[in-house]
Amino acid sequence: MLSRLSAIRRVPQLSAATKRFTSSLKEGSVAQSKGFSEKEKAHENEYIHRSEAEKLRKLRAEIERKKNELDDLQKEHDAELTKAGKA
Template sequence: MLSRIAIARRVPRAFAAPVRMFNGRTEGTVAQSKGFNKKEKAHEDEYIHRHEQEQLAKMKAEIEKKKQELETLKKDYHELENSKKE
């Protein structure tokens, strides 16, 4: 029985197995093309830039609001100081 298995292993294949050829090109699909990658990167950069600008605008508005609040508190403080002296 062992000799039959050994013989069967030595027999070459009578059919050709399908082989997938790869030439190294990645331009075949849209997701892998260089142009698509550049466009996608540009869109991401634009989104990030816009998001950062919105965040900066919010922060600047908060700073202005806090400055006005500080000025109001300073004004109230000076009025209290002046009323104590009188």
């Protein structure tokens, strides 16, 4: 009888499956979320905008240098023409 009682007392151990509670579907999904993607695009767009603005600034400065150089060459040319015309 004692063996019967001990058999009744033994309750099989159920292995409880541990469940992970996360808000994302899989690991690394934060980088794939819509909010993160929009933020990353905004940073990229800001970087591109600044980069293009810097390139434009440099090109405008180069154009101004070339205009000044052209004006100087035109003045030299006009001076040579007047000098040749007087001689």
